[in-house]
Amino acid sequence: MKLNAAYGQLPPAFFFTEIGARVAAYRADHPHEKLLRLGVGDVTGPLSPVVIEALRRAVGEQSRAETFHGYLPETGTDFMKAAVVSYYGRRGVALSPEEIFISSGAADDLGAIGNLFSTDSRVLVAEPAYPAYVDTSRMAGRRVLPLLGTRENGFLPLPGDDLDGDLIYLCSPNNPTGTAYTRLQLQRWVDWANERQAVIVFDAAYEAFVQDGDVPHSIYELPGAETCTVEICSLSKTAGFTGMRLGYTVVPQALTREGCSLHDMWTQDRTTRTNGVSYVIQRAGEAALSPAGLRYNREAIAVYQENGRILADALTKAGLWFTGGRNAPYLWLPCPEGMTGWAFFERLLREAQIVVTPGEGFDAGGAGHVRLSCFGSREDTAEAARRLRTVF
Amino acid sequence: MKLNAAYGQLPPAFFFTEIGARVAAYRADHPHEKLLRLGVGDVTGPLSPVVIEALRRAVGEQSRAETFHGYLPETGTDFMKAAVVSYYGRRGVALSPEEIFISSGAADDLGAIGNLFSTDSRVLVAEPAYPAYVDTSRMAGRRVLPLLGTRENGFLPLPGDDLDGDLIYLCSPNNPTGTAYTRLQLQRWVDWANERQAVIVFDAAYEAFVQDGDVPHSIYELPGAETCTVEICSLSKTAGFTGMRLGYTVVPQALTREGCSLHDMWTQDRTTRTNGVSYVIQRAGEAALSPAGLRYNREAIAVYQENGRILADALTKAGLWFTGGRNAPYLWLPCPEGMTGWAFFERLLREAQIVVTPGEGFDAGGAGHVRLSCFGSREDTAEAARRLRTVF
Numbered sequence: 001m002k003l004n005a006a007y008g009q010l011p012p013a014f015f016f017t018e019i020g021a022r023v024a025a026y027r028a029d030h031p032h033e034k035l036l037r038l039g040v041g042d043v044t045g046p047l048s049p050v051v052i053e054a055l056r057r058a059v060g061e062q063s064r065a066e067t068f069h070g071y072l073p074e075t076g077t078d079f080m081k082a083a084v085v086s087y088y089g090r091r092g093v094a095l096s097p098e099e100i101f102i103s104s105g106a107a108d109d110l111g112a113i114g115n116l117f118s119t120d121s122r123v124l125v126a127e128p129a130y131p132a133y134v135d136t137s138r139m140a141g142r143r144v145l146p147l148l149g150t151r152e153n154g155f156l157p158l159p160g161d162d163l164d165g166d167l168i169y170l171c172s173p174n175n176p177t178g179t180a181y182t183r184l185q186l187q188r189w190v191d192w193a194n195e196r197q198a199v200i201v202f203d204a205a206y207e208a209f210v211q212d213g214d215v216p217h218s219i220y221e222l223p224g225a226e227t228c229t230v231e232i233c234s235l236s237k238t239a240g241f242t243g244m245r246l247g248y249t250v251v252p253q254a255l256t257r258e259g260c261s262l263h264d265m266w267t268q269d270r271t272t273r274t275n276g277v278s279y280v281i282q283r284a285g286e287a288a289l290s291p292a293g294l295r296y297n298r299e300a301i302a303v304y305q306e307n308g309r310i311l312a313d314a315l316t317k318a319g320l321w322f323t324g325g326r327n328a329p330y331l332w333l334p335c336p337e338g339m340t341g342w343a344f345f346e347r348l349l350r351e352a353q354i355v356v357t358p359g360e361g362f363d364a365g366g367a368g369h370v371r372l373s374c375f376g377s378r379e380d381t382a383e384a385a386r387r388l389r390t391v392f
Numbered sequence: 393m394k395l396n397a398a399y400g401q402l403p404p405a406f407f408f409t410e411i412g413a414r415v416a417a418y419r420a421d422h423p424h425e426k427l428l429r430l431g432v433g434d435v436t437g438p439l440s441p442v443v444i445e446a447l448r449r450a451v452g453e454q455s456r457a458e459t460f461h462g463y464l465p466e467t468g469t470d471f472m473k474a475a476v477v478s479y480y481g482r483r484g485v486a487l488s489p490e491e492i493f494i495s496s497g498a499a500d501d502l503g504a505i506g507n508l509f510s511t512d513s514r515v516l517v518a519e520p521a522y523p524a525y526v527d528t529s530r531m532a533g534r535r536v537l538p539l540l541g542t543r544e545n546g547f548l549p550l551p552g553d554d555l556d557g558d559l560i561y562l563c564s565p566n567n568p569t570g571t572a573y574t575r576l577q578l579q580r581w582v583d584w585a586n587e588r589q590a591v592i593v594f595d596a597a598y599e600a601f602v603q604d605g606d607v608p609h610s611i612y613e614l615p616g617a618e619t620c621t622v623e624i625c626s627l628s629k630t631a632g633f634t635g636m637r638l639g640y641t642v643v644p645q646a647l648t649r650e651g652c653s654l655h656d657m658w659t660q661d662r663t664t665r666t667n668g669v670s671y672v673i674q675r676a677g678e679a680a681l682s683p684a685g686l687r688y689n690r691e692a693i694a695v696y697q698e699n700g701r702i703l704a705d706a707l708t709k710a711g712l713w714f715t716g717g718r719n720a721p722y723l724w725l726p727c728p729e730g731m732t733g734w735a736f737f738e739r740l741l742r743e744a745q746i747v748v749t750p751g752e753g754f755d756a757g758g759a760g761h762v763r764l765s766c767f768g769s770r771e772d773t774a775e776a777a778r779r780l781r782t783v784f
Contacts, residue, residue: 001558001589001649002510007657045460052455055672059451062635063444068437069635104496104637104666111504111665115531118394119511135664139507166393197393236667243454243461245496245670257393265399272527273503274496275628278637278673280447 006139015131015361019345026349036384038311038372039355041175041330043240047284048296051239054287058280069279074271076102076248080282083289084248093220095250099263101270102277102285105247106205106234107132112273113201113230113249114140116265117167124165126157128176128359128366130203133169142167146364155179155323155332159192168193171203173210176362176371177332178308178324180215186222193228197257200229205247206328208238208301215327226252230262237329239288239297246277246285304329307374307381314385318392329374332359336392341370352387398531407523407753411737418741428776430703430764431747433567433722435632439676440688443631446679450672461671466663468494468640472674475681476640485612487642491655493662494669494677497639498597498626499524504665505593505622505641506532508657509559516557518549520568520751520758522595525561534559538756543726547571547715551584560585563595565602568754568763569724570700570716572607578614585620589649592621597639598720600630600693607719618644622654629721631680631689638669638677696721699766699773706777710784721766724751728784733762744779 019039027035047055061067075081081097088095103109110132114123123137127146137144145165149155155177170189173180181189193200200219207217218233219225234247255262287293305326312325315333322333335344341358348354348370359369374381411431419427439447453459473489480487495501502524506515515529519538529536537557541547547569562581565572573581585592592611599609610625611617626639647654679685697718704717707725714725727736733750740746740762751761766773 001591002513003650003652003654003657004508004510007508007660008652010660042462044457045454045462046457047454047460049455052451055451055454056448059444059447062437062439062447063441065436065438068439070434070437070632071634104500104669107667108496108500108665116396116399118396121394132664139661139664199393240462242463242667243671245667258395260395260400262395265395268399268402269531272524272531273500275499275634275637277496278670279635280672281670 004139006141010135010138019355019357022346023349023355033353035353035355036380036387037355037376038381038384039357040373040375042242043237043300043375044377045240047240047244048288048293050290050292050296051284051287054283055280058283062280072276072279072282074274074276075267076100076276077279077282079286083286087289088218088220091217091221093218095220096253099250099252101249101251101266102282103247103249104245104277105236106203106232109232109247109249110201110203111136112269113232113266114142115269116262117142117199121166122164124163124168125363126168126170127364128362128369129169130171130175131361131363133201134363148365149177149179150365151321151334156181156185158185158188163192164196165198167199167201169201169203171205173206173215173328174324174330175206175328176330176357176359176366178326178328178330179332180210180212180327182214183216183222184214186216186219190219190222190224190228194224198228199255199257199262202229202231204231204233206237207233208297209305209329210327211305212327220250220252226254228255230255235285235288239285239293240300241285241288244281244284246281303378304374307376307378310381310385311372311374311388314388318389320392325374331372331374332369333372335368335370338368340368341366344370348391352384352391354384354387396531398533402527402530411747411749414738415741415747425745427745427747428772428779429747429768430773430776431749432765432767433749434634435629435767436769437632439632439636440680440685442682442684442688443676443679446675447672450675454672464668464671464674466666466668467659468492468668469671469674471678475678479681480610480612483609483613485610487612488645491642491644493641493643493658494674495639495641496637496669497628498595498624501624501639501641502593502595503528504661505624505658506534507661508654509591513558514556516555516560517755518560518562519756520754520761521561522563522567523753523755525593526755540757541569541571542757543713547724548573548577550577550580555584556588557590559591559593561593561595563597565598565607565720566716566722567598567720568722568749568751568758570718570720570722571724572602572604572719574606575608575614576606578608578611582611582614582616582620586616590620591647591649591654594621594623596623596625598629599625600689601697601721602719603697604719612642612644618646620647622647627677627680631677631685632692633677633680636673636676638673695770696766699768699770702773702777703764703766703780706780710781712784717766723764723766724761725764727760727762730760732760733758736762740783744776744783746776746779
């Protein structure tokens with residue numbers, strides 16, 4: 001019996017537990033202070049009325065033998081795939097339903113997409129990053145080469161002529177830095193991948209937050225992306241579905257390597273490793289991507305976008321350099337005076353009763369930074385902005 | 393760029409598509425004949441009233457900000473884990489909530505559990521079998537050694553002294569053969585695994601169909617199983633959840649190999665590769681395992697069990713040797729006169745208008761057999777039994 005030795009080499013997943021413990025300890029000592037939570041990467045809900053109505057209808061169908069749904073296609077129902085096709089069509093991206101794979105959320109597909117590649121593939125990860133890209137790669141025994149976001153490159157690393165790798169994870173708009181590649185910048189990655197026969201895994205989970213016209217929502221808005229990119233997305237932030245679990249992955253039929261169709265390989269992977277997503281959740285997703293659902297989502301997101309403006313304004317007035325707050329629900333800033341993210345976390349907690357996320361939770365290049373999130377209420381965010389300006 | 397070469401070596405997943413195409417062709421030529429479907433491995437529903445009520449309540453919670461649920465623990469909510477703890481407690485199996493990992497169904501966990509083991513582990517699979525055990529092992533580059541079920545061993549292979557392997561997949565009650573290990577038989581596997589430091593992956597998806605007192609529902613009813621077994625189960629057949637997608641995996645804290653805790657490794661795997669299961673679906677699962685839910689499930693399963701008796705009776709009266717129909721919703725029989733499963737499938741379709749599943753879909757040892765399922769209506773099953781007796 002030999003276990004997968006890579007697991008033992010990963011750091012324990014204590015990060016958010018540690019934040020929770022520190023916050024709880026502070027709260028126990030200061031029971032009357034109001035804490036403002038800018039650390040959370042979660043939506044506050046509720047779901048839109050049109051989604052609730054679709055859920056109720058689907059539950060009703062499951063209550064009667066004549067309308068009951070058992071096993072569904074592993075890669076998604078026709079109606080949910082059609083909803084995603086239409087969602088992409090609004091931005092001029094023409095996908096076929098077969099190219100869309102409905103999932104229980106982006107995390108699940110990010111956890112499995114690496115299966116398609118040889119374990120000796122060289123994996124590039126634009127960092128700091130959501131830890132799953134690096135962790136799942138290491139769990140499979142793959143070598144990870146960090147591609148560092150820095151203040152100099154505006155936390156948007158780009159490929160140089162000498163950059164080499166087989167697989168690259170890009171997240172734009174970015175968690176945790178809040179940055180987003182423009183069309184011109186992202187085109188450089190597409191061209192690089194096509195030239196090198198590399199594959200881009202593009203995490204588009206925050207696409208619904210894009211406000212600037214020169215920032216693409218989907219990488220498929222760019223010519224050539226269909227021959228080099230797998231795009232993974234989620235309704236978590238688009239439609240407040242973090243607790244509902246629904247996402248999708250696009251693997252274009254034009255994406256081939258070494259004479260093999262990655263689309264066919266992913267079909268094989270999904271039909272073998274999963275039995276698809278709940279009927280009622282897929283009906284909820286269809287409703288979330290309907291015109292009425294999208295209108296509601298836009299209004300919900302506008303609240304978070306306004307929070308981003310409020311926080312960005314406060315940091316600007318305090319004379320601080322930061323990224324994000326415009327095309328993504330996060331702001332990212334270097335800690336003052338060379339502090340670690342954890343030290344600055346403690347300072348903001350003690351001096352301003354604000355909870356942020358230390359950059360140390362986002363792999364290479366994250367240390368010495370903190371992430372602020374825009375998912376709080378308007379009132380709490382405005383109060384946090386006031387307190388931030390008193391700290392600086 | 394190197395892809396995972398194992399994918400290209402798997403047979404294309406055409407099996408159920410091929411059955412569908414043959415049935416559609418027959419139906420087009422014989423539009424007025426009534427087809428009886430004994431090929432399906434799916435429930436006919438509907439969900440129980442107590443589950444529907446729980447779903448409606450959970451949907452209502454998601455419609456209001458004060459009761460809205462966003463991200464949940466990756467390994468399952470406390471309430472759903474408590475429901476599973478209590479479900480096992482009824483049979484005298486004491487699990488702790490931490491040992492239970494809630495999933496989107498057994499297929500998803502079967503697709504990922506192999507991650508914990510080295511790619512050069514030797515995998516034994518008791519066959520014929522649900523194809524995912526072999527396919528996911530091959531996709532990871534592992535060597536698969538089939539352990540054949542035969543008429544001689546009653547399709548219940550047992551370990552001999554010379555049997556060697558690191559990982560073994562067992563499914564009891566079994567899909568497709570309908571057989572089930574007794575306590576004494578299964579204890580031999582537990583003892584073998586503990587002696588060799590092997591690990592059993594025990595698929596208990598059909599446990600709710602067990603009728604015989606000497607057949608365990610869970611492998612943890614046997615002493616020593618907690619130090620050698622991961623048990624994977626599903627509410628698909630227990631509570632008619634095939635279209636709802638909910639299951640769970642038990643990884644005992646006592647299960648260690650090479651000084652590592654498999655429980656800790658699986659926790660790390662799940663928290664990295666998934667963000668858990670939908671809140672509303674977990675509330676449905678909690679209701680399905682409540683006393684009222686379990687009463688309803690038992691009645692639904694009693695219908696399928698009676699179908700099993702009807703089919704078993706017909707085959708017995710026709711003088712045919714077969715397995716199953718008692719502790720699982722399947723019957724398995726060798727085809728007459730050395731026919732292939734596909735040839736016998738065609739004969740039953742043409743002579744009796746009965747759709748069965750050719751054994752060729754269940755890997756090694758499946759060829760030359762067919763599987764009959766008990767998931768039809770009482771009337772269709774009784775009519776199928778009559779037609780079977782005229783064929784033989």
